[in-house]
Amino acid sequence: MHDPSDDLMWMRRALSLAEGVLYTTTPNPRVGCVIVQGGRLIGEGATQPVGGPHAEVMALRDAQARGESVAGATVYVTLEPCSHYGRTPPCVDALVAAAPARVVIAMGDPNPQVNGQGLARLRAAGIAVTAGVLLDDALALNIGFIARMHRGTPWMWLKMASSLDGRSALPNGVSQWITGPDARADGHHWRARSCAVLTGIGTVLADDPQMNVRAVSTPRQPRKILLDSRFEVPLDARLLDGAPTWIFTAREDAAKAAVLADRGIVVTCLPDAAGKVDLTAMMQWLGRHEINEVHAEAGEKLNGSLLRTGCVDELLLYLAPMLLGEGAAMAKLPVLTQLDQAQRYRYTDVRQLGDDLRVRAQVEARWQSLRKAVEVAA
Amino acid sequence: MHDPSDDLMWMRRALSLAEGVLYTTTPNPRVGCVIVQGGRLIGEGATQPVGGPHAEVMALRDAQARGESVAGATVYVTLEPCSHYGRTPPCVDALVAAAPARVVIAMGDPNPQVNGQGLARLRAAGIAVTAGVLLDDALALNIGFIARMHRGTPWMWLKMASSLDGRSALPNGVSQWITGPDARADGHHWRARSCAVLTGIGTVLADDPQMNVRAVSTPRQPRKILLDSRFEVPLDARLLDGAPTWIFTAREDAAKAAVLADRGIVVTCLPDAAGKVDLTAMMQWLGRHEINEVHAEAGEKLNGSLLRTGCVDELLLYLAPMLLGEGAAMAKLPVLTQLDQAQRYRYTDVRQLGDDLRVRAQVEARWQSLRKAVEVAA
Numbered sequence: 169m170h171d172p173s174d175d176l177m178w179m180r181r182a183l184s185l186a187e188g189v190l191y192t193t194t195p196n197p198r199v200g201c202v203i204v205q206g207g208r209l210i211g212e213g214a215t216q217p218v219g220g221p222h223a224e225v226m227a228l229r230d231a232q233a234r235g236e237s238v239a240g241a242t243v244y245v246t247l248e249p250c251s252h253y254g255r256t257p258p259c260v261d262a263l264v265a266a267a268p269a270r271v272v273i274a275m276g277d278p279n280p281q282v283n284g285q286g287l288a289r290l291r292a293a294g295i296a297v298t299a300g301v302l303l304d305d306a307l308a309l310n311i312g313f314i315a316r317m318h319r320g321t322p323w324m325w326l327k328m329a330s331s332l333d334g335r336s337a338l339p340n341g342v343s344q345w346i347t348g349p350d351a352r353a354d355g356h357h358w359r360a361r362s363c364a365v366l367t368g369i370g371t372v373l374a375d376d377p378q379m380n381v382r383a384v385s386t387p388r389q390p391r392k393i394l395l396d397s398r399f400e401v402p403l404d405a406r407l408l409d410g411a412p413t414w415i416f417t418a419r420e421d422a423a424k425a426a427v428l429a430d431r432g433i434v435v436t437c438l439p440d441a442a443g444k445v446d447l448t449a450m451m452q453w454l455g456r457h458e459i460n461e462v463h464a465e466a467g468e469k470l471n472g473s474l475l476r477t478g479c480v481d482e483l484l485l486y487l488a489p490m491l492l493g494e495g496a497a498m499a500k501l502p503v504l505t506q507l508d509q510a511q512r513y514r515y516t517d518v519r520q521l522g523d524d525l526r527v528r529a530q531v532e533a534r535w536q537s538l539r540k541a542v543e544v545a546a
Numbered sequence: 547m548h549d550p551s552d553d554l555m556w557m558r559r560a561l562s563l564a565e566g567v568l569y570t571t572t573p574n575p576r577v578g579c580v581i582v583q584g585g586r587l588i589g590e591g592a593t594q595p596v597g598g599p600h601a602e603v604m605a606l607r608d609a610q611a612r613g614e615s616v617a618g619a620t621v622y623v624t625l626e627p628c629s630h631y632g633r634t635p636p637c638v639d640a641l642v643a644a645a646p647a648r649v650v651i652a653m654g655d656p657n658p659q660v661n662g663q664g665l666a667r668l669r670a671a672g673i674a675v676t677a678g679v680l681l682d683d684a685l686a687l688n689i690g691f692i693a694r695m696h697r698g699t700p701w702m703w704l705k706m707a708s709s710l711d712g713r714s715a716l717p718n719g720v721s722q723w724i725t726g727p728d729a730r731a732d733g734h735h736w737r738a739r740s741c742a743v744l745t746g747i748g749t750v751l752a753d754d755p756q757m758n759v760r761a762v763s764t765p766r767q768p769r770k771i772l773l774d775s776r777f778e779v780p781l782d783a784r785l786l787d788g789a790p791t792w793i794f795t796a797r798e799d800a801a802k803a804a805v806l807a808d809r810g811i812v813v814t815c816l817p818d819a820a821g822k823v824d825l826t827a828m829m830q831w832l833g834r835h836e837i838n839e840v841h842a843e844a845g846e847k848l849n850g851s852l853l854r855t856g857c858v859d860e861l862l863l864y865l866a867p868m869l870l871g872e873g874a875a876m877a878k879l880p881v882l883t884q885l886d887q888a889q890r891y892r893y894t895d896v897r898q899l900g901d902d903l904r905v906r907a908q909v910e911a912r913w914q915s916l917r918k919a920v921e922v923a924a
Contacts, residue, residue: 331888332863332905333876334712340883475869483869485710489891489907491853491861493879498711501871505718510709513867515903520893527710527903529867 170242170298175272178202178209178244179301183274185214185223186246186309191386192217194363195458197277197313201227202244203236203268210236217388224249224259228266238266246274246306248299248544251289252281260289270296274306275542279317287544299544307535307542312363312460315481315534318541321451322363324462325482325528326471327355328498332487335495336468341374343496349383350522351486355465356383358484362390362463364414364454367407368470369396376406379465390463393454395470397444399424399435408433416445416453447477472500475511481534483513487525548620548676553650556580556587557679560622561652563592563601564687569764570595572741573836575655575691579605580622581614581646588614595766602627602637606644616644624652624684626677626922629667630659638667648674652684653920656695665922677922685913685920690741690838693859693912696919699829700741702840703860703906704852705733706876710865713873714846719752721874727761728900729864733843734761736862740768740841742792742832745785746848747774756784757843768841771832773848775822777802777813786811794823825855850878853889859912861891863905 185200193199193215201223203211211234213226221229224245231238249259249271263271271290276299277283287297307314315323329347330336337343345352359365360381367379372394379392392413394401399417403424407413412432418439425435438453440446454462463484464474474480504510513529520526563578571577571593579601581589589612591604599607602623609616627637627649641649649668654677655661665675685692693701707725708714715721723730737743738759745757750772757770770791772779777795781802785791790810796817803813816831818824832840841862842852852858863876882888891907898904 330711332712332861332891332907333708334710338882338885342883342885346885472871483710487905489893490885490888491877491879492882492885492888493850493875493877494881497871499869499871501869503872504716504870505720507716507720507724507868507870510868510870512901513710514901515867515898518896518898518903520896523890523892525893525896525905527865529710 170270174207175244175298175301178204178242179246179272179274181209181212182244182246183302183305183309185212189214190309191360192388194218194388195313195460196222197247197310199223199245199247201246203227203231203238203241204244205236205238205241210234210241211238219255222250222256222259225256225262228262238268241268242270242272243268244272247310248273248275248277248282248284248286249290250277250279250282251286254281260286263290264293264295268295270298272298272301273544274301275299275303276544277317278314278541284544303542304539307539310460311538312462314538314542316455316458316460318538321455322459322462323481324366324451324464324474324479325358325484326474326480327358327463327465327484328471329355329486330488330498331490331492333491333493334498335492336498337496338492339494346488347486347524348488348522351524351526353383354521354526355486356381359390359463359465360384360386362461363459364391364393364462366393366395366462366464366466368466369394369398369400370467370469371465372396372401372405372407374467378406378409380409380411391459393462395445395466403427416450418443418445444473447473447479451479468497468500471498475499475501481531483527483529485527485529486521487527489523489525548648552585553622553676553679556582556620556622557624557650557652559587559590560624561680561683561687563590564624567592568687569738570766572596572766573691573838574600575625575688577601577623577625579624581605581609581616581619582622583614583616583619588612588619589616597633600628600634600637603634603640606640616646619646620648620650621646622650622679625688626651626653626655626660626662626664627668628655628657628660629664632659638664641668642671642673646673648676650676650679651922652679653677653681654922656692656919658695662922681920682917685917688838689916690840692916692920694833694836694838696916699833700837700840701859702744702829702842702852702857703736703862704849704858705736705841705843705862706849707733707864708866708876709868709870711869711871712876713870714876715874716870717872724866725864725902726866726900729902729904731761732899732904733862733864734759737768737841737843738762738764740839741837742769742771742840744771744773744840744842744844746844747772747776747778748845748847749843750774750779750783750785752845754784756787758787758789769837771840773823773844781805794828796821796823822851825851825857829857846875846878849876853877853879859909861905861907863907864899865903865905867901867903
């Protein structure tokens with residue numbers, strides 16, 4: 169009836185359409201859709217920026233524009249089609265109306281408003297459904313959306329650049345540039361795909377970074393998040409350049425907050441018992457505010473806090489081919505007395521970028537829990 | 547006349563024969579030889595342990611044992627055949643007597659007693675010669691022998707195991723085991739191929755290691771080298787288990803040296819101006835004593851000294867997927883004030899071993915200088 173290798177080929181194309189909108193769909197997932205009739209592609213599309221049509225509707229429109237009928241065709245979608253009225257009508261309705269013979273999806277949507285109902289509606293309309301084709305690739309592409317839907321908090325990767333012996337700066341503070349231009353551009357790619365770039369007041373006071381995307385081209389700048397427990401941020405910090413920014417503090421200062429509010433910057437006071445920003449509460453806050461993916465890039469102190477409180481799901485590490493000996497550590501962590509006290513990661517991707525190495529590593533259990541959430545019962 | 551892709555195929559086979567004797571030929575290079583007649587393999591061989599026949603003679607004997615004539619055949623050798631009387635007669639004589647039509651080599655032998663004379667003798671006998679086939683692979687396989695022949699000192703790799711943030715032990719000294727069994731076994735593979743495993747008195751006093759090869763099977767244990775400036779080694783150190791061992795000190799102690807000499811352990815006093823072992827002099831000493839490859843595995847102090855004095859040609863680094871924060875550094879190095887003061891390396895191979903990452907990185911200029919030394923003028 170249908171060839172599994174065809175399914176892989178067309179789903180790969182759907183995934184690459186989704187990759188093409190990696191920087192632009194937030195807070196929606198990046199989805200790609202391909203419609204195939206008798207082995208021939210008759211329509212394709214990807215999620216438009218928020219409020220615009222989803223991938224399935226784009227692909228159906230594409231088929232229509234080509235004068236093709238979708239009746240009896242196979243539709244490949246990288247995520248279970250939505251079955252609810254959100255900012256747009258349910259994609260399932262559009263699909264059922266087009267009457268394909270079969271819908272192939274990469275993964276289910278754990279969004280409580282979808283969560284199998286999309287597929288059930290398709291099946292109820294007599295459409296055959298296949299699920300789980302290239303599931304891991306699909307999950308990697310929308311790891312943050314799935315995290316938010318499943319557990320209510322964003323997926324956070326912690327970006328760090330260091331020498332092979334883990335030094336992110338010389339003792340005198342010099343850190344520009346430990347890694348080369350290819351690694352730095354790749355870092356901007358990860359900023360660009362994130363919903364928000366998070367840093368700390370220590371980094372702002374030391375380096376006054378812009379924390380925006382420059383080295384890659386993007387139509388959307390990610391939101392900025394500044395962690396500033398004592399609310400010390402200078403009003404002329406380069407970070408506060410007018411882009412949408414959230415500041416989390418542990419100290420109220422209504423006057424300063426009002427000045428910032430005039431510039432569209434939202435200040436939220438979320439103190440923990442120690443007078444620091446409550447990072448766990450912040451992650452939940454971010455989830456409620458539709459942040460899927462957080463790109464964290466900070467100094468050793470905040471890195472340590474994010475790691476210690478379990479906020480970090482993934483390490484995004486750039487290793488320069490040198491040893492520096494003395495200097496800043498990647499992350500300030502509590503002293504361990506046994507090796508099994510350390511959080512372990514799983515390497516997911518290692519590659520050379522220019523002269524440097526990029527190492528990605530995840531907390532295995534987090535990935536597995538999300539993977540389970542997108543599996544669809546056969 | 548001859549197909550370059552055939553040359554690659556047969557040379558690959560010759561290289562894999564050489565790899566098969568990786569642990570056993572020292573101080574001779576590992577060489578493989580394949581003899582091909584009309585597209586058919588008629589003989590092959592690899593270097594035997596020191597004093598035994600070289601690869602070419604083994605392959606010629608193999609052809610004879612199969613009743614094959616080498617006249618008019620093509621001979622593939624991973625290193626220029628020797629042209630001098632060493633522990634065995636010149637391989638060139640045996641080749642000329644067998645009268646192949648053509649000899650293909652991977653690289654020249656910079657040994658002053660060979661250095662192009664092997665090829666010249668073949669050409670003078672009317673044998674066609676092709677050089678440079680899979681040169682980089684051949685060089686990697688005998689990097690230490692070539693280093694010793696070309697510059698008079700061994701090739702040293704520095705083996706280190708650490709967390710992703712460069713910690714090789716917890717603050718309380720716990721380091722067993724940061725990396726897993728696959729990485730540790732791979733470390734023993736590198737010990738096994740080395741001529742000598744070098745460590746320092748700090749490691750002996752802290753961990754009392756055996757410094758031998760256990761996790762892989764080898765018919766030959768590498769020599770042990772202990773750096774012990776103040777000659778503090780306890781006579782019951784596990785390192786001194788009877789295997790051939792050299793101790794370098796900066797302090798004379800004739801009585802202690804005599805006790806050790808009775809156990810076959812040679813003590814050499816090589817002080818520098820600061821009262822430490824003169825590492826540069828030691829490298830030359832090792833070169834004179836036919837040490838091709840040194841596997842260094844020590845603590846942060848000696849690692850730093852070896853790096854600082856330029857003894858280290860290559861890093862062999864095992865990175866465990868965790869962050870430890872506080873703990874021992876990989877190497878104690880002088881404080882830098884600018885990033886360009888750091889020695890840079892070139893990544894040559896990165897792979898996952900079990901849960902860990904193995905990173906190899908070389909001093910690029912050192913590799914290039916040896917590469918030039920084995921290139922043969924066309």
